[in-house]
Amino acid sequence: MTFKKHTITARILRNYTHDPDPNGYSLINSKDKALFEKIENIVMELPPSENDWDIRKLWISIPRGSIDDFSSFEYYRDEGMTYEEFVEYWKGLYPDDADWYVFQYEKSSRGERFLAIDNLVLFYGDEYKGFRKPAHYHTDLLEWLVRTIKDTVDSVKAGTYHERVLKNLPIGYRRGVVKRSDVWESGYWSKRKDLDGTTIKDIRRFTELVNSGIEQKPKGRLDSVTVNSYLELCSICFRIRGEDTSGMSIIQQYHTFADGRDDGLLNLDPDDSDQLRIFCSSSTSHHIWEIRPGHTFSCMLLCPEYDEHGWFYTLRGCFDRTDFIHIALELNSMGIPLQVDKAQKVLRALRGEDYIGIVPRGRLPVYCEHLFPEHDVLDCISFNDEIMEKFGDKISWYEVNTFYPVNDDP
Numbered sequence: 001m002t003f004k005k006h007t008i009t010a011r012i013l014r015n016y017t018h019d020p021d022p023n024g025y026s027l028i029n030s031k032d033k034a035l036f037e038k039i040e041n042i043v044m045e046l047p048p049s050e051n052d053w054d055i056r057k058l059w060i061s062i063p064r065g066s067i068d069d070f071s072s073f074e075y076y077r078d079e080g081m082t083y084e085e086f087v088e089y090w091k092g093l094y095p096d097d098a099d100w101y102v103f104q105y106e107k108s109s110r111g112e113r114f115l116a117i118d119n120l121v122l123f124y125g126d127e128y129k130g131f132r133k134p135a136h137y138h139t140d141l142l143e144w145l146v147r148t149i150k151d152t153v154d155s156v157k158a159g160t161y162h163e164r165v166l167k168n169l170p171i172g173y174r175r176g177v178v179k180r181s182d183v184w185e186s187g188y189w190s191k192r193k194d195l196d197g198t199t200i201k202d203i204r205r206f207t208e209l210v211n212s213g214i215e216q217k218p219k220g221r222l223d224s225v226t227v228n229s230y231l232e233l234c235s236i237c238f239r240i241r242g243e244d245t246s247g248m249s250i251i252q253q254y255h256t257f258a259d260g261r262d263d264g265l266l267n268l269d270p271d272d273s274d275q276l277r278i279f280c281s282s283s284t285s286h287h288i289w290e291i292r293p294g295h296t297f298s299c300m301l302l303c304p305e306y307d308e309h310g311w312f313y314t315l316r317g318c319f320d321r322t323d324f325i326h327i328a329l330e331l332n333s334m335g336i337p338l339q340v341d342k343a344q345k346v347l348r349a350l351r352g353e354d355y356i357g358i359v360p361r362g363r364l365p366v367y368c369e370h371l372f373p374e375h376d377v378l379d380c381i382s383f384n385d386e387i388m389e390k391f392g393d394k395i396s397w398y399e400v401n402t403f404y405p406v407n408d409d410p
Helices: 010-018 030-043 073-078 083-093 139-158 161-168 180-186 191-195 200-211 227-240 250-257 273-282 321-333 343-351 385-394
Strands: 025-027 055-063 098-107 113-117 120-124 133-135 176-179 290-292 300-307 310-316 338-340 355-359 379-382
Touching (some): 010 098, 010 120, 025 030, 030 098, 030 113, 030 139, 055 139, 055 161, 073 083, 098 139, 139 161, 176 180, 176 385, 180 191, 180 355, 180 385, 200 321, 200 343, 227 273, 227 290, 227 321, 300 321, 310 321, 321 338
Parallel strands (some): 025 133, 355 379
Antiparallel strands (some): 055 098, 098 113, 113 120, 176 355, 300 310
């Protein structure tokens, strides 16, 4: 990507941060390396922004720019869009006068120095390594960063930075929480849609499991678990999920409806419990136990566990809550010693008693639960204008971390 001098606007920076090389870029020419070191020297005028870490973080902003900076209307006109629709489209993508980012400089424990924006590493200051691409056309971006970081650091030293960020940071860049029941009442989505077929009877039965301690290791144990007995349970789970298993062997079902990466599980003696025990203690792949394949946030796992008391199972992965609790209820009714991960959080969600996390505009809501430790969040949604219209007055907003002044609390 080539940057024209002095034309860095929100569109250009967003395009860059949304489609980078995942390993970051190594700087290869002397001018770019000098610019990196200039940025490094500027931020080193400040103390670390996090205790015990060689890290400097700062909020930086970049103007949205004019609509001409965004794109040429001719292209969209050829696609059948009116100029008014073109303007609406532009403002929909860039609703604020400026985009805001968290800039980060860090020197790692291994001595690597890098610059990042919103936790995305852009440039490394050390020598080129094979797994990174060399940076060829980034001088103008680095020059813009020099100017921006210099102005921001000067404002920190002048004592104006903190209030400027709090005053100007749009609400869409903040984190907040809202009660699930308030979301239901707002009509943003309905209780019926959220429960997705989970009945009052299901919730009552699942409540009994939670009250019995299903989230803890079970008291009972199985004397033996084999590959065959495990696959038989998987078959039950597939049927509960609505899969048509008729005419298929349990191994065919595993290949069809599970993740399929068995890591050698299917090479074991299917009736030898000792072989499975040794396998479970040595294998580190969770894909083996995925009874619902998917990403880390969306897969479901049924894991055989062994300890000094014997065998039991652990059910993990509550993204599809209806299947999750139906499987838990069925396995429990069969007398299977079972531990259900996040059972209490799931129950609070079913009752509408939990909180949903609001993550900043444009950020993917998956893998963001850790941003809300005080509220033990299970689900997150990205900020958008509709949530402000529907239940904005019900959101509790977190305090903005401006990084400076540095919090000296232990």
